[in-house]
Amino acid sequence: MTDYLFMRQPRKTLKMSLIEKEAFIAALKSEITATGNEGDMSYFEVHHKRFGRVYDFLRKKAEHKQLKVLDIGSHYLHTSVLAKELGCAVDSMDVSAFWSLPFVKERAAKHGLNPIIEDDLSTLTVPAGKEEHYDIVLFTEIMEHITFNPINFWKAIHGMVKDGGLIYISTPNSLSLPGYVRTLKNLLGFRGVGIGVEMIHHSVTYGHHWKEYSAGEIKEYFEMLSDDFEVKVKKYSYRTYDLSGPHKGYRLLANLGNRLGFFAEDLEAVVTVNKGSGWKLASPNY
Template identity: 30%
Template sequence: MNISTDASTDDEPTQNAAQKKLEAAALLFPELSSQLRLLSAYVTTLQESLTRVEALAEANAAGSSTLDELIGEVTNLNDLELALITRQDAAESAQQELGTMLRSAAASHQETLVHLVENFGRLDETMVAFGGRMDQGSAAVQNNIADLTRGFARIDETLVALGERLDQSNVTIQTRITDLTRGFARVDETLVALGDRLDRAIGIIAARLDALDHNMVQGFEIGRSTLWEVQAALAAQMKELPQALVDAGVGVGGGGGQSDDGVPVGEMIFPRAARDDVVTLDLAQEVGRFGLKIAEHTNAATSQVLELLPGRDLSAMGRNSPELRNLDWAPYISLSAIRVAHTLDAVERFAPRKAKVLDFGAYFGNFSIAMAHAGHQVDALDAYGGAFSGALEPFAEIMRTAGVNVIDVADVGYDLMRFGEGHYDVVLFMGAIEHVPHTPRQTLEAITRVLKRGGVLVLDTPNLGYVYNRKKFISGKTVFPPIEHQFEAEPPFFGHHREYLPDEIRWMLKRVGHEVLDERYFNYSGYGMSKLRGEHLALWRLTDEHPQLRELIFTVSRRPA
């Protein structure tokens, strides 16, 4: 291979020279062709001139042509002949030069062929030498193959020996498997026998447990009956305790075992209902008693708010009111349907149709949406952008969709100075007065100012005199939320600053010049229990007898005309 490459390199100058000569010869072909075409043209022209000369000569002989024309054509003929001779000489010269160049190129190619023949000779020698080396390599390969064959033969022998050892091992393993199978069979027999013994033992234990359970059930029934009898007897005796203490000169409450507002203290301390006495509470039925239209508006607004609650991040509301952290809002919204129904009923009774309403402290918007559904023009006011950090914005959006005008309190102020005097027919102040710090006077005066003459304020608030609050206080417990909620809050604190008694709400309304048109007390969170029994049932019935013990205070008051 190397020889062939070297020979090729040696022949390159000769080959290049021959190639260049051929290229130069090729360049002469166009010139030679051009000369030949010119010669052909001259020959044609010469033939035409000769023809005319002959014609002129015949004409001259006939006397029909002048001697001058004949002389002119002859002269022209001589010129063409000279030009033809010149072109012929040039063509012959080009032909000779081309012949010379072709012979030179042929000589160069001949030298190249000679060099190629020599190179092929050297290549043959190299191939012969390479063939010799291949023969030697083939012999070595044959030897290696022979060695491999002998190695494979030894491997075959080893594999045969290994197979024999594996056969022996398989026999041994099979023998051991047989022994294990017999052992497992014996274990199975033992387990079966043990299972039979366990079944008999379990049967004996079950029989004894049945007897024990029967005895326990009988004992429990006897104990429960005895407990109820003891509780009834104790309650009957304790019911007379307040009066007994009064008779003994100790005295409880305002006299005769009653509080100042006429509630029997003993029945709050020891509430009792019969063992089998159960009352079912129905939230839908309670809302439905206000009529079909009010129920429809209430349920629609409640459902719209509830649909937005799942997965909603309301943690921002807990910064200023820690008791709201991780609060499940769904029960609060659902049970507040009773409050919404009372509010729609009051507005229907005491306000004009299509009234202009301000929902002051609109929160989730369930009251505002219900009012809009009822055909009123509603402004919803609360801290939607500031204190709540936008947590309630989705609820503000559904209010807007319902036609409610949503206003941030930061744009108005708690003094409502943005609104002119006599701007609204109705102001709703639902579950809000207890959140007012310092004094509620300024807020009530601001509400009065924005009400039209004869406009109404609808207000509800937790009743400090709620029966469960009184029971807590008698037991020495606070009636307010845990102190850590207020203590750990970021100021300003948005929780309950003060809760009120019914006569306190009535006094404040009159103080700002209102006429109280309607005053109601009702329970609503109790509807979260589907059934009432025992202590809860007894306290519920006590609120039936004494309305001032109920959970909420609800009032409707009018600004004087």
């Protein structure tokens, strides 16, 4: 794959952009398949259409300038590679458990990604030289995993993002149709609320979706932190389920909810950081 694909080039037609996006996704899939890592391959298989949406977002922003991007929760570096392909300078942040994987190290070196090892986001601070440094912070499929009080974390991100910079968030919609029906069923059956015990016992720590948000909750979440945050949220879906597979009830509800739009499975939030109003909240004490 070639870096700086869109830098210093005239605006492309939608058809050309689509062809290049599909070529990039295909090349990334080939690279991932070559690792032979089951987690790497399965995560890409589930999320590759979502990556196409992130690609479109970054492509529009990166057409005429090299963006500085921080990818938080960079995982197997799929979105980091995507951003690098579009000419961005990319810092990839995740826990040491991921950065210790040999194929992740090799991928970072191959694509010129800067690794940032951070094992405790709750104590994140603005690194020296990174004050108002980033044009875009990617925070994809991470928000639902946060188990700590997030005030200091977002204050640090606020300090790292340039005035007028963006935070791009993707996260599941708590009001998806399958989730809504499952919660109602659990309540009526007196089983409880929230994630099930089986998920707790069968997931790696932080693998659980401890808190999924609605579109309204995401807006409220950032409004409580600072008036500097301007939040726009869209509901969308990137999956279509084959009804011949297992869990037919879930798949049927998901397809119906995704078509209806309001009950779509996923949320995309773009937070613009317009600095000037300051910070509203301090972290609570024990």
